Amino acid sequence: MGGREATMVLLDENGIRCDGRKVDETRKITIKAGVLKNADGSAYIEFGDNKILVGIFGPRDVHPKHMSDTDTGILRVRYHMEPFSVTERKNPAPSRREIEISKVIKEALEPAVMLEKFPRTAVDVFIEILQADGGTRCAALSAASVALADAGIPMRDLVAACASGKVADTIVLDVNNEEDQAGQADMPIGYMPNLKKITLLQLDGILTPEEYKKCVEVGVNGCKIVYELQKKALTDKYFGNGSD
Amino acid sequence: MGGREATMVLLDENGIRCDGRKVDETRKITIKAGVLKNADGSAYIEFGDNKILVGIFGPRDVHPKHMSDTDTGILRVRYHMEPFSVTERKNPAPSRREIEISKVIKEALEPAVMLEKFPRTAVDVFIEILQADGGTRCAALSAASVALADAGIPMRDLVAACASGKVADTIVLDVNNEEDQAGQADMPIGYMPNLKKITLLQLDGILTPEEYKKCVEVGVNGCKIVYELQKKALTDKYFGNGSD
Amino acid sequence: MGGREATMVLLDENGIRCDGRKVDETRKITIKAGVLKNADGSAYIEFGDNKILVGIFGPRDVHPKHMSDTDTGILRVRYHMEPFSVTERKNPAPSRREIEISKVIKEALEPAVMLEKFPRTAVDVFIEILQADGGTRCAALSAASVALADAGIPMRDLVAACASGKVADTIVLDVNNEEDQAGQADMPIGYMPNLKKITLLQLDGILTPEEYKKCVEVGVNGCKIVYELQKKALTDKYFGNGSD
């Protein structure tokens, strides 16, 4: 959280946010499963102005061999931003931020994937941020879960993700880019609704212990909203939705 | 082609070019085979002010093994410019241009080399641009052919190379550095005279379809001139030339 | 040697140097063996304001295997400066200077280590310069010898090291940072006192042949002083020194 002064009204007297949403409302979310020809599984998500593509390959052999595990499969995740995805053109070299987010998303997905079912092999999750607008890691994680399911990888649950945060002294759901820049706190959450487990959690910004508790609660509720859309995307692909 | 204004007369009223040549004349070319002690084969070419050294090692084992091919030998080419070879000191790190030219020369040599005769092994072609003056890739390719023959690598033909181009609205042979900077088009050609095949072809600059046809023709004729000098270099080395 | 003008008195009329030492006196030296928990052997040296930590791992397997030697063990040395060890923050990327010093120290240690006793394996020497004040390579080499002995690596002798140099037209022992910047010559020496062999020797700066001879002599004497402190450090650790 930059702690910068807000030059816009983040929350008006009617509880309406700068982009017209209510405090407990997510941005518009569209998820589509199976959008790539070559990948074993794939998904595309639009989450507000975020546009993210995820492709899955695997389970497949690991090279070099000593990187594989005889007891279990391994998950490899690359979170990658296109140079044109952000306001100022991004240098194509992988940033430390991208490396960290790759690791955080990997550890958020691992509890959901039955890795023990494909020892010695790897599942690759390639996340491409085509357009970024705040909250990419949550949107990416949500799409990655759908793509893994689309690839037929055995899973315990889907991981649904959404951020909560503190804006204008209020705990709100799904912090957008402006709110992230001008706001007080951002807490991305990844959650497995069936297993009731939080698998991704980060926080930047200052919260009292009470706000912290509330923020977790609001975020988990957001994840449940996303979860319904994830299931719909898979249903649409495998059982048709009439319009596709 | 930079498309910059010519500040010199590129072609005078008598059809004489800025360096005194006629339109269908190459610069002065000297080729010498077998100039290195350690290399399995080598050649040195002076092509105008270009000075280029080529050394060959192989056929030899490939490390790591999985890079080798059980059916055929592989050719590896490195085109490399010395820091002092150009007007402004070149950064020693390999440039994208050098990587592309290495690939283009590799694919220009492959049709000439009987790679199938030495499966599982590699032949390395190391090209060193000691001084550059426009047309390095053609000069390098011509020297590399000679060096491969000098190394005793079985070949179907030599690849001879020369550029044609468009200067002062005229199609000319062997574009030099000034002509390349100020001229209208540059077309490097690599050609196997016996097999009558063009194995390298690139074009920068604008040509009408007629000029294009003419340019290919002029370039192929230039390659035939170079071919004679390549054969002479090999003959000189292996059968003596009285002066060496 | 920068050859810069001295703005301080490097040697006064009483033969006293800028830090109060006599010409044949070393800075204050403290060596401690066995300072790390995980390393197989370790040592910490304070040599004037130099603070250097050395850790040893090995003999241990070499990966990849083809880097190992079936006839002998190999020594690997990394000399590394912390970003905060020098006045201007050092860029964390390894410098060419660090790579060269790693090699020089490696070749200075090799004559002392019975590498033939552990074929196919490697001993790693990790040198960390926590604070630098001129003469780091000598201090590091001295500490590395102690750390190797602490790790139980069989050795023919310890390598003791100290620099001599020319300051204010006088040959002095143990050039410090100010003297190195403003002085005339710096000659780091590594010496095995029992085997009477010089295993590290470098020189920057101008010496007459007579001064050269004298400089070697003074440096070797300095090494003998360091040697006593090395032995003491090992004795203190293995036989106790009452205060530890």
Next chain:
Amino acid sequence: MASHSVIDELKKTQILELLEQGKRVDGRALDEPREISIETNAIPKANGSAKVRLGDTEVLCGVKIQPDRPFPDMGDKGIFICTAELLPLSHPTVETGPPQPHVIELARVTDRGIRESHMIDLSQLVIEKDKSVVGVFADIVVIDYDGNLFDACSYAATAALLTSTTPKWTMVDDKPTLVDGEESPLPTTTIPASVTMGKIGNHIIVDPNGDEWDSMDARITITTNSDGNICALQKGGSDGFTQEEIVQCGEISVRVGAKIREKLKEAQQGSQ
């Protein structure tokens, strides 16, 4: 990638046998490119963008326009830089890490086709001579691979540039400063059209798909401009062309390029 499998050999045999009968695996004529679809403004936050499908090959180009320092001795020209990346999700064989030579070639050939056509009028992209110019970055990513990336990348970059708008900057306190609300189309002068042909046996085919690409002996990419002139060319692959074939490829590129150019114009007009 080093050795061809038995299946690859069988595939090549089949492709070649069909070509002997004048046919292609997917039923196209020899000089017929695959279906092209162009979606402009796919990335609204970029200054221009286009997603191009060429058969089952899919690429996305985003254009970023921002102030930059001019190259030395080029103080009166804007900057154009074009990159290409094969995203690892585009094909199972793609590796992450530093770009392989074939990807570097792809980027450079795409860049040259646009640059040598003088498509962008770089002389209009100067903020203050010798001090600050406008940089145009066309970054292309490959999303799905089914052969012939050269053309797909070229079309995506060209369509993205044709539909780009450029902000205006002036120098304030020696720094380029945005002039709010003054946007104009990127100044362009011509529409380059890239046509890639493969040689299989003695047959020249336009726009090889993935299977054809794997079976090619050699390839050639020729870019023409709006005048129907040839402005860039790159031969590749481990075999050669006869002089006649080279001339024939030139003719094909002019003819097919003209049709492609119409599609690019449509995309430009559709986005306005």
Next chain:
Amino acid sequence: MASHSVIDELKKTQILELLEQGKRVDGRALDEPREISIETNAIPKANGSAKVRLGDTEVLCGVKIQPDRPFPDMGDKGIFICTAELLPLSHPTVETGPPQPHVIELARVTDRGIRESHMIDLSQLVIEKDKSVVGVFADIVVIDYDGNLFDACSYAATAALLTSTTPKWTMVDDKPTLVDGEESPLPTTTIPASVTMGKIGNHIIVDPNGDEWDSMDARITITTNSDGNICALQKGGSDGFTQEEIVQCGEISVRVGAKIREKLKEAQQGSQ
């Protein structure tokens, strides 16, 4: 590192069995960090430094303060950069070379804990707005490893910063120039305290040692500021936490962090 050995499994079993009885392998209470010792001014040539031992984990942080250019659009703020490196002598498994993802995460989490607490008053570190600011570089090296680097690195950086003095520069001839003899403490506003908790089975333990670290299912690092508020958090590891556990961890971090903060204050006062 890829596959767990039999010994690792036995170790984990033992640790878990003890936890079922409310005990830890080294006898600590579940919410009890190891002995912390802080030696400030360990590197006198740095502007600030601290060597921290947390059990048998030992890290060293050196702070360098020097003029730098501000980040674009941040011309009214100084710069803070925090790095972390696992020295190869700290553990036999550490490899030299470019930093691994877990080391990058370590550095970034340490950096964020300090940054998000607003510990350093960066607005006081401006030499001339938009031209030159003060850069604060906290470089941390791990000397000996026995688990929980997150907290050890955070304490070392915090203690080094709390005891740093910053020189004064003014602009002369458009260059920042040192004003001799004018040093002042680095301006700080709060003391962040990082508390890392491991989850083994259903048990939450504070400050896992090396064996516990290898046996953890998941971990969480929570940083609190002097007001007892939470300012940064990072979950890691291959399992999840229930919502209740997350809340519980927050409470532990406030409580334990307060004690840690006292130690950091002592270190600060001891160095004056």
Next chain:
Amino acid sequence: MASHSVIDELKKTQILELLEQGKRVDGRALDEPREISIETNAIPKANGSAKVRLGDTEVLCGVKIQPDRPFPDMGDKGIFICTAELLPLSHPTVETGPPQPHVIELARVTDRGIRESHMIDLSQLVIEKDKSVVGVFADIVVIDYDGNLFDACSYAATAALLTSTTPKWTMVDDKPTLVDGEESPLPTTTIPASVTMGKIGNHIIVDPNGDEWDSMDARITITTNSDGNICALQKGGSDGFTQEEIVQCGEISVRVGAKIREKLKEAQQGSQ
């Protein structure tokens, strides 16, 4: 490279047996360097250049001279940078890629021999104090390898520098601008001469050839200046020297260096 072959062992035995009789494999005296040939102006487009053959070792140095920014706090001095590269065509064992430690050492030792002799008068290479100075880049490439690169590289760099001409620049509009037609020789003050000696058994030999290089126990490179003083030294190799040997090597380097210096002078005069 890691293990010595049987042939290497036999070669070393033979070399050592000959040395016991005071002889070398190629018939030279122990303190006799190989035939040296120096071709200056080998690269006319460079500001200076020299190709040096030392027996069958061949290296080429090109010098580029161009304006550069001074190093911080060195605004009254020009810049000298010396690099060295083993071209892969020089020997079958050379690998492309980032420079190996022995190549870094080669470049740094060559650089230091020239720098520490104060050969180039860097104080004359200032265009405008603190703003712009003349940079002298001596880039050396090894073309054919047969031992003792230290001396071959030093001779090539020295001969190239001795025969370099430097253009003149003045500041126009705050930028260094070439003054046409005003060239002068690079200002030099002394001629460094590098002498590398190998130790095999108890024998010290000058200028070891390739086979001798592979058989050496240790080596020492000593550079002397025109006054016959010693200005740089580097010991290498996996054995040590006695104190007496070190003194003896110093004497040899003065004596042999004087002869080398005459060759370098001849090359300088021959090029004028």
